[in-house]
Amino acid sequence: MHSIEELRETFAKYLNDQSFTQEPKNLYEPNNYFLQIGGKRLRPTLLLLSTELFDGKIEEALPAALAVEYFHNFTLIHDDVMDKAPSRRGYKTMHEKYNLNTAILSGDVLLVKAFECIGKTHGDFRKLFAVFTKTAIEVCEGQQYDIEFETTENVTQEEYIEMIRLKSAVLLAGSMKIGAIIGDASEENANLLYAYGENLGIAFQIQDDILDCYGDESLVGKLPGGDIIQNKKTLLLIEALNKDDGQLKEWISKKEFDQKEKLQAVLNIYDQYHIKEYALEQRSAYVQKSEQLLNQINLPGNKKTILKDLVNYLVIRDF
Amino acid sequence: MHSIEELRETFAKYLNDQSFTQEPKNLYEPNNYFLQIGGKRLRPTLLLLSTELFDGKIEEALPAALAVEYFHNFTLIHDDVMDKAPSRRGYKTMHEKYNLNTAILSGDVLLVKAFECIGKTHGDFRKLFAVFTKTAIEVCEGQQYDIEFETTENVTQEEYIEMIRLKSAVLLAGSMKIGAIIGDASEENANLLYAYGENLGIAFQIQDDILDCYGDESLVGKLPGGDIIQNKKTLLLIEALNKDDGQLKEWISKKEFDQKEKLQAVLNIYDQYHIKEYALEQRSAYVQKSEQLLNQINLPGNKKTILKDLVNYLVIRDF
Numbered sequence: 001m002h003s004i005e006e007l008r009e010t011f012a013k014y015l016n017d018q019s020f021t022q023e024p025k026n027l028y029e030p031n032n033y034f035l036q037i038g039g040k041r042l043r044p045t046l047l048l049l050s051t052e053l054f055d056g057k058i059e060e061a062l063p064a065a066l067a068v069e070y071f072h073n074f075t076l077i078h079d080d081v082m083d084k085a086p087s088r089r090g091y092k093t094m095h096e097k098y099n100l101n102t103a104i105l106s107g108d109v110l111l112v113k114a115f116e117c118i119g120k121t122h123g124d125f126r127k128l129f130a131v132f133t134k135t136a137i138e139v140c141e142g143q144q145y146d147i148e149f150e151t152t153e154n155v156t157q158e159e160y161i162e163m164i165r166l167k168s169a170v171l172l173a174g175s176m177k178i179g180a181i182i183g184d185a186s187e188e189n190a191n192l193l194y195a196y197g198e199n200l201g202i203a204f205q206i207q208d209d210i211l212d213c214y215g216d217e218s219l220v221g222k223l224p225g226g227d228i229i230q231n232k233k234t235l236l237l238i239e240a241l242n243k244d245d246g247q248l249k250e251w252i253s254k255k256e257f258d259q260k261e262k263l264q265a266v267l268n269i270y271d272q273y274h275i276k277e278y279a280l281e282q283r284s285a286y287v288q289k290s291e292q293l294l295n296q297i298n299l300p301g302n303k304k305t306i307l308k309d310l311v312n313y314l315v316i317r318d319f
Numbered sequence: 320m321h322s323i324e325e326l327r328e329t330f331a332k333y334l335n336d337q338s339f340t341q342e343p344k345n346l347y348e349p350n351n352y353f354l355q356i357g358g359k360r361l362r363p364t365l366l367l368l369s370t371e372l373f374d375g376k377i378e379e380a381l382p383a384a385l386a387v388e389y390f391h392n393f394t395l396i397h398d399d400v401m402d403k404a405p406s407r408r409g410y411k412t413m414h415e416k417y418n419l420n421t422a423i424l425s426g427d428v429l430l431v432k433a434f435e436c437i438g439k440t441h442g443d444f445r446k447l448f449a450v451f452t453k454t455a456i457e458v459c460e461g462q463q464y465d466i467e468f469e470t471t472e473n474v475t476q477e478e479y480i481e482m483i484r485l486k487s488a489v490l491l492a493g494s495m496k497i498g499a500i501i502g503d504a505s506e507e508n509a510n511l512l513y514a515y516g517e518n519l520g521i522a523f524q525i526q527d528d529i530l531d532c533y534g535d536e537s538l539v540g541k542l543p544g545g546d547i548i549q550n551k552k553t554l555l556l557i558e559a560l561n562k563d564d565g566q567l568k569e570w571i572s573k574k575e576f577d578q579k580e581k582l583q584a585v586l587n588i589y590d591q592y593h594i595k596e597y598a599l600e601q602r603s604a605y606v607q608k609s610e611q612l613l614n615q616i617n618l619p620g621n622k623k624t625i626l627k628d629l630v631n632y633l634v635i636r637d638f
Contacts, residue, residue: 024460078423081423082423105397109460111431112430112455115452119452126438130438133434133438136431137431137432143424144343144424148345
């Protein structure tokens with residue numbers, strides 16, 4: 001088995017080799033720009049890892065790994081438009097670098113290209129296609145809920161978890177299931193790996209929420225507190241609002257405020273209600289669920305260890 | 320064999336039965352709105368017709384027919400955003416009726432749903448998927464060229480034909496090929512039907528350009544001359560510019576003008592250079608190419624007659 005880092009590098013090289021060269025240049029070149037912004041290449045790496053877990057060849061899984069990375073980037077391009085985000089990882093977003101039409105249309109063709117890659121993948125095509133399609137639909141549904149929550153006053157924790165499951169966790173889970181299918185895993189194992197990835201994906205997203213409040217700027221790569229400033233309904237804010245005696249609502253309803261002052265005040269309220277501890281507990285609960293599922297997967301011990309170590313890579317992280 | 324009208328009605332009923340009912344409502348309901356705006360359901364109807372030509376069952380082709388209609392509507396929704404179009408067939412466009420985010424995201428999920436429908440279709444899945452994916456990519460490429468032509472000074476007729484081939488004709492051709500594949504046509508027949516549809520699709524689009532200048536408002540359903548007012552590079556404008564002694568360029572470069580006056584002046588120039596006759600000749604040339612291809616298709620005479628009659632339905636039309 002290759003290490004996570006080796007798989008990430010194998011994928012990064014493949015992605016680079018596959019950069020778009022065709023015409024019309026103004027349709028495809030923007031996707032090259034966006035894809036090179038980078039990121040951890042988490043989903044394709046986990047897909048390749050899942051193929052190797054079941055003794056499949058990673059060469060045969062590379063097109064599917066490209067598919068999930070294309071798909072992920074398609075969602076980022078369109079989400080950035082919907083969020084009016086000016087930058088991502090220090091680079092201009094697509095609509096900022098180019099324009100709205102490019103962000104829409106280059107994003108569209110990237111989605112179709114993702115499907116095309118699934119078609120080029122070795123393995124049971126109908127199965128691969130079914131997982132990919134279901135996942136793609138759910139991610140759109142998750143994004144819809146995310147948009148709606150911005151203007152919904154009472155979002156419950158249950159609704160929030162379902163939103164991050166759809167918007168984020170299912171793509172991670174789907175990538176692992178696709179990898180398992182390419183490795184010719186049994187249906188039971190593939191489904192268990194999916195459920196494992198789903199729970200880990202939720203824990204991953206909760207960790208993102210925690211890092212946005214408590215992360216180290218130099219490690220995370222962005223100023224902490226963005227979610228608090230924007231009143232983003234994270235697990236932390238939802239729980240704090242449940243316990244709020246009114247001071248948090250007051251800060252949320254303020255139209256004009258000093259950003260540093262608001263951030264400090266809200267963090268003080270979080271401390272008062274032990275919100276960080278609560279979020280860490282919730283994170284642990286999903287990690288535990290994933291471990292229970294891991295126990296049921298039929299794999300040799302050394303491979304289970306690799307999966308167990310994923311928790312450190314995905315959840316117990318500083319960035 | 321069913322008539323075109325019967326096939327259109329069968330599809331319309333199926334489309335209606337398949338209207339989206341799932342959550343999140345604000346993601347799916349807008350697509351129901353947009354899909355009911357209507358249109359001629361040309362692509363699904365031709366798909367069903369093509370299945371029947373090769374003695375396939377239309378019930379088995381209905382999901383694929385839905386796929387091409389979903390795909391077509393996805394392109395309309397996103398194109399309307401890119402064109403900043405306020406209305407379509409007398410109804411508000413998606414971004415006008417709802418908002419930009421809905422037009423983007425509901426469009427996105429409609430594209431994925433189109434793929435899902437291909438997955439539900441009876442027949443050689445890899446083949447169906449390949450045709451659908453290639454078509455979808457080309458339609459995006461065609462839209463890109465269309466956008467670029469708005470700000471390109473010298474668009475040649477060749478470039479224009481290639482643009483409408485990609486943006487419009489390939490989806491018509493792809494729909495017919497998909498129908499043929501479902502009917503288990505030979506590869507040669509399916510490819511000939513594709514080429515037939517492609518040429519007819521180009522003639523169809525040229526007819527659209529002609530109708531925009533010379534159509535009867537009460538039949539076409541919109542004021543004629545929109546393309547002329549907006550300096551849209553149609554086959555007619557491109558040819559007229561080739562022959563222009565300067566008066567057309569003058570009208571094109573005017574920032575302020577009386578719409579009726581410009582329309583009449585440009586139509587006069589068109590008359591002077593016999594532009595309508597030229598466009599009709601070009602239209603006939605593509606119809607003739609399609610007839611040559613039709614001769615090569617291995618089908619009984621009565622079925623060829625049905626295909627031949629399509630020309631009246633698609634090209635020699637008043638609306």
